[in-house]
Amino acid sequence: MNELEQELFEKRLISIAKGLDYPRTPDIAGSVTTRLRPVTRPRFISRKLAWSLTILLILFSSLMLIPPARAAIIEFIQIGIVRIFRGTPTPPSPPNEGLPSTMIPLTATPGPTSQPLIPILESLAGEMTLEEAEQTVDFPIRLPSYPPDLGQPDRIFVQDAGGDMAILVWIDHQQPERVLMSLHFLPQGSWAIDKVEPTLIKETEVNGQRAIWTVGPYPLRLYNGDIEFTRLIKGHVLIWQEGDITYRLETDLSLEEAVKIAESLQPIEP
Amino acid sequence: MNFDLSGEARLDESTLIRHAASGDAAAWEPLVLAHQEAVFRLAYLILGDPDDAADVAQEAFLRAWNHIKRFDTTRPLRPWLLSIVTNLARNRFRSAGRYLATLTRAFRNDSAPVNIEEKSAQHLEARELWKAVQSLSVPDQQIVYLRYFLDLSVNETAQVLQVAEGTVKSRLSRALERLRGIIREEFPVLSEGHDA
Numbered sequence: 001m002n003e004l005e006q007e008l009f010e011k012r013l014i015s016i017a018k019g020l021d022y023p024r025t026p027d028i029a030g031s032v033t034t035r036l037r038p039v040t041r042p043r044f045i046s047r048k049l050a051w052s053l054t055i056l057l058i059l060f061s062s063l064m065l066i067p068p069a070r071a072a073i074i075e076f077i078q079i080g081i082v083r084i085f086r087g088t089p090t091p092p093s094p095p096n097e098g099l100p101s102t103m104i105p106l107t108a109t110p111g112p113t114s115q116p117l118i119p120i121l122e123s124l125a126g127e128m129t130l131e132e133a134e135q136t137v138d139f140p141i142r143l144p145s146y147p148p149d150l151g152q153p154d155r156i157f158v159q160d161a162g163g164d165m166a167i168l169v170w171i172d173h174q175q176p177e178r179v180l181m182s183l184h185f186l187p188q189g190s191w192a193i194d195k196v197e198p199t200l201i202k203e204t205e206v207n208g209q210r211a212i213w214t215v216g217p218y219p220l221r222l223y224n225g226d227i228e229f230t231r232l233i234k235g236h237v238l239i240w241q242e243g244d245i246t247y248r249l250e251t252d253l254s255l256e257e258a259v260k261i262a263e264s265l266q267p268i269e270p
Numbered sequence: 271m272n273f274d275l276s277g278e279a280r281l282d283e284s285t286l287i288r289h290a291a292s293g294d295a296a297a298w299e300p301l302v303l304a305h306q307e308a309v310f311r312l313a314y315l316i317l318g319d320p321d322d323a324a325d326v327a328q329e330a331f332l333r334a335w336n337h338i339k340r341f342d343t344t345r346p347l348r349p350w351l352l353s354i355v356t357n358l359a360r361n362r363f364r365s366a367g368r369y370l371a372t373l374t375r376a377f378r379n380d381s382a383p384v385n386i387e388e389k390s391a392q393h394l395e396a397r398e399l400w401k402a403v404q405s406l407s408v409p410d411q412q413i414v415y416l417r418y419f420l421d422l423s424v425n426e427t428a429q430v431l432q433v434a435e436g437t438v439k440s441r442l443s444r445a446l447e448r449l450r451g452i453i454r455e456e457f458p459v460l461s462e463g464h465d466a
Contacts, residue, residue: 013418019392023320025310029302032331036295243293
């Protein structure tokens with residue numbers, strides 16, 4: 001086919017193709033907008049919710065049930081979906097007082113003396129590859145580029161907590177039984193999380209935005225509608241919000257290092 | 271915030287994309303409205319079923335929203351969206367579920383009466399051309415749909431397929447040769463007045 005023949009053929013194709021009777025375009029914009037809007041969840045316990053609850057009980061570090069905090073609440077700090085209460089000081093009790101030795105509280109990033117977290121990770125549902133997680137959640141998963149040798153997370157979990165929550169876990173390769181760091185992505189509509197009176201609350205900034213640095217141990221209260229649980233958290237947590245996502249970074253590192261990690265989040269290279 | 275792509279208050283696409291990239295879902299809606307027809311039609315051409323096409327189109331916009339922060343706002347959005355829908359539709363085409371759906375649809379179509387009188391000659395001719403294109407390989411189909419059915423320029427087609435313009439031209443040339451052969455042998459009605 002020479003150039004002229006091809007040109008004529010192309011014109012004919014375009015002319016014929018214009019006559020194709022496509023189905024009416026559905027309201028895709030409406031469907032997409034609905035799916036982007038946070039979903040209001042019913043207040044009763046459904047099977048899905050109960051499942052989510054079970055997962056969260058494990059996720060939040062196999063912490064031990066402690067009596068509910070009854071301190072009079074006078075103010076709170078809110079970052080994203082995380083609310084940190086400052087109440088009337090109550091005499092802090094030793095973190096492990098009254099607990100059997102086999103029930104030592106753990107964070108998702110335990111200190112060097114804590115129990116290994118790996119068995120807990122093994123029991124967590126929703127593990128998948130990073131690529132699968134990217135396709136599952138409705139928000140971009142970003143990875144820290146600091147420290148430079150950190151690499152990709154070793155374990156990735158996506159769980160339904162009222163919204164798909166992603167958890168990335170880095171293992172200490174020098175001590176494979178120990179978790180180095182965990183990063184949680186909490187979208188709007190996830191379970192509300194209260195931190196009640198951490199030992200230390202410090203305001204800081206991540207990318208120029210307000211962030212909170214807390215140091216445990218402190219009670220952590222999770223609630224959704226009528227359900228409420230209180231757990232004991234031990235560890236350092238940096239909380240900040242970008243867009244609709246609340247980020248929660250647990251690490252044994254210093255505040256300065258945690259902020260560097262938080263500010264180094266980058267989209268995953270395709 | 272409300273956004274409107276029509277009238278004097280029209281916001282340019284890159285502004286809306288920047289708002290969307292900062293997490294503003296309200297900015298995404300007018301962009302979906304502006305491009306949903308092209309996205310849906312391409313999915314329909316590849317999959318041949320309006321329900322499948324609607325699912326894939328919706329998924330493409332959600333996928334694009336999730337990755338909008340990576341998008342270069344100096345580039346037009348449409349080629350990127352069409353690139354996403356091409357990949358999604360192709361993957362769906364390969365799935366077992368899709369295969370079963372095609373069988374179901376084929377059965378449904380065979381049993382349904384066809385009222386030829388309701389179809390204009392132009393529509394029937396276009397349907398015949400679509401059938402002829404479906405005889406081509408998947409890459410050939412994609413390039414023909416983009417260039418001749420959606421009427422994209424060579425430059426836009428290159429952006430969708432993420433290849434150089436020269437590559438688009440050479441691939442088009444080869445696809446047209448093959449399509450012409452198929453038309454000559456199996457769809458002579460389309461050759462009338464052209465292949466004398």
